[in-house]
Amino acid sequence: MFFLTRGECEVRVKDENKVDYSVRVLRAGSIFGEVALLVNQLRTASVRTLNYCTCSSLNKAHFIELCVRFPETVNKMKIRLLRY
Secondary structure, three states: OEEEEEOEEEEEEEOOOOOEEEEEEEEOOOEEOHHHHHHOOOOOOEEEEOOOOEEEEOOHHHHHHHHHHOHHHHHHHHHHHOOO
């Protein structure tokens, strides 16, 4: 899981014909990579920088630890996933 603290990134997915296209732009304060951790699957999109960016990361072990300590946050993230 990644936290974008500076810059902009583009989220890209592939359609049924494997054509790559942009679905949104992330800005400072955004997170990405949470889907794979929440539903235990491979990533569903690619993210690439549009300019100079600074990101922090949270590995799976630490993510699980936070889920145990803050289950209400996990529930909020799962609700957010339903929007996709």
